[in-house]
Amino acid sequence: MATTRTPTTPTRPTPTQTTQTRRSAGSALARCLEPVSAERFLADHWEQQPLVVERREPGRYDDLLSEADVERLVCSTGIRYPAFRLVKEGAQLDVGAYTEDIRWRPPLTAAADVGRVAEEWEAGATIVLQALHILWQPLAVFCRDLERTLGHPTQTNAYYTPAASQGFAVHHDTHDVFVLQVAGEKRWTVYEPLLELPLKDQRYSKELGDHGPPTHELTLRAGDTLYLPRGWLHEAATSETNSLHLTVGVNAYTWMDAYRAALDACAEEVAFRRAVTEDGIGGEELVELLRARLDPDEVAQRRRRRFVTTRRPILDGQLTQLRAVTDLGLESALERRPTVIAELEADGEAVVLAFEGKELHFPAAVRAEVAFCAESEDPFRPGDLPGDLDAESRLVLVRRLVREGFLRTSATDA
Numbered sequence: 001m002a003t004t005r006t007p008t009t010p011t012r013p014t015p016t017q018t019t020q021t022r023r024s025a026g027s028a029l030a031r032c033l034e035p036v037s038a039e040r041f042l043a044d045h046w047e048q049q050p051l052v053v054e055r056r057e058p059g060r061y062d063d064l065l066s067e068a069d070v071e072r073l074v075c076s077t078g079i080r081y082p083a084f085r086l087v088k089e090g091a092q093l094d095v096g097a098y099t100e101d102i103r104w105r106p107p108l109t110a111a112a113d114v115g116r117v118a119e120e121w122e123a124g125a126t127i128v129l130q131a132l133h134i135l136w137q138p139l140a141v142f143c144r145d146l147e148r149t150l151g152h153p154t155q156t157n158a159y160y161t162p163a164a165s166q167g168f169a170v171h172h173d174t175h176d177v178f179v180l181q182v183a184g185e186k187r188w189t190v191y192e193p194l195l196e197l198p199l200k201d202q203r204y205s206k207e208l209g210d211h212g213p214p215t216h217e218l219t220l221r222a223g224d225t226l227y228l229p230r231g232w233l234h235e236a237a238t239s240e241t242n243s244l245h246l247t248v249g250v251n252a253y254t255w256m257d258a259y260r261a262a263l264d265a266c267a268e269e270v271a272f273r274r275a276v277t278e279d280g281i282g283g284e285e286l287v288e289l290l291r292a293r294l295d296p297d298e299v300a301q302r303r304r305r306r307f308v309t310t311r312r313p314i315l316d317g318q319l320t321q322l323r324a325v326t327d328l329g330l331e332s333a334l335e336r337r338p339t340v341i342a343e344l345e346a347d348g349e350a351v352v353l354a355f356e357g358k359e360l361h362f363p364a365a366v367r368a369e370v371a372f373c374a375e376s377e378d379p380f381r382p383g384d385l386p387g388d389l390d391a392e393s394r395l396v397l398v399r400r401l402v403r404e405g406f407l408r409t410s411a412t413d414a
Helices: 027-033 038-044 067-076 114-122 137-150 255-268 283-292 296-309 318-327 364-375 391-403
Strands: 051-053 084-088 099-102 108-112 126-129 154-161 176-191 214-221 225-228 233-237 243-250 334-336 342-347 350-355 358-363 407-409
Touching: 027 038, 027 051, 027 137, 027 225, 067 114, 067 126, 067 154, 084 114, 114 126, 137 154, 137 243, 214 225, 255 283, 255 296, 296 342, 296 350, 318 391, 318 407, 334 364, 342 364, 350 364, 358 364, 358 391, 364 391, 391 407
Parallel strands: none
Antiparallel strands: 051 225, 084 126, 099 108, 126 154, 154 243, 176 214, 176 225, 176 233, 176 243, 334 407, 342 350, 350 358
16 A cells, blocks of 8 residues: 655645735645645645545544534534435435425425434445535635635535445546545545546446556545545445545646637637538648637636636625625725635726626726735735725725625734
8 A cells, every 4th residue: 555644855836826816825735735745745646646644633624524513414404405415335325215395485395304314324324415615614715725725626525424334336536536534434445547537527437447456455544634636446435433534626627628718719710610511621720720729828817717707705704794894994904805716907998806706897097906905915904005096985995895705804903
């Protein structure tokens, strides 16, 4: 079994990060990797080889999602499918066997029937909590920090498996995965890929063939981490203890994505909109037009823009912020929301602040003020803004940014 436990000299930098994210990056990635350095991970493991980090550190990930949190969500909240599901020995159990409709107007459908869920779990079923990067605030913040560092979207599920049970048979994932063992133990067997770095629609099937001998056989214990590049086959089972682990998936933006985006950008070229002839001749003349769309700066910009504009807002406390916005003054302490990832661009005579599916347009004359808000790492006051805006105009600007969820009031003195 190959494991990695110690860091080495850094050999390459982290992936290109989105501009306008100058805060200290990497705390989430460091929690996954320590004591292995990010540089070592990116040079030797990212998209290449599994990484096992053994710590024996119970409680390391409890703040993200504990066993008590899982039990509270499943047994006390009326959680509904598909926010959770049950799987056993590689198969998903029939949803109707462990859910019920709660009488309401309209009915709350497919809610957990706690008695039946408990029976199935005791009989060996794994409870899967899905999309926790959306539904559970601690993991939403954790994943956003990981996204800021890696520059790719992330997602998170949790798997709570009873002792002596197996949730999934041998399979591969189409995204890179960090497995964070929260509680208990789980035995993992890992095999070489049958399909290297599969795309999102290239899911595992038995038609790919039989796997070879294991490359890793290991037991993850509380506080341990396993990284698997997409495509590496794996299966897992519990031993004498129940097991709770998180899988944090990283959905890499690939060259296939980049070429598709470049081709989409060719839609404004009339030559690409002409009908293909029966003999198929003429397509080679379009290669140079496509090549021009693959300029490195354009590729990087499309990647950043897609990443920035598809991040979902994490707006904890926003109702409180809206109540406080009218009381903002020149000495009020403000800060950029730490979960915001943004791009500031010039668009002719305007300045465009893009983040979380929004594009806020401002006159070019206030570029300095907007850039200050976008780039500030520490709390500041509206009176600190550079530029020529008068006092009331500064307040109009920051109030809008608070309402849009870009800034928030800060309890820290600026």
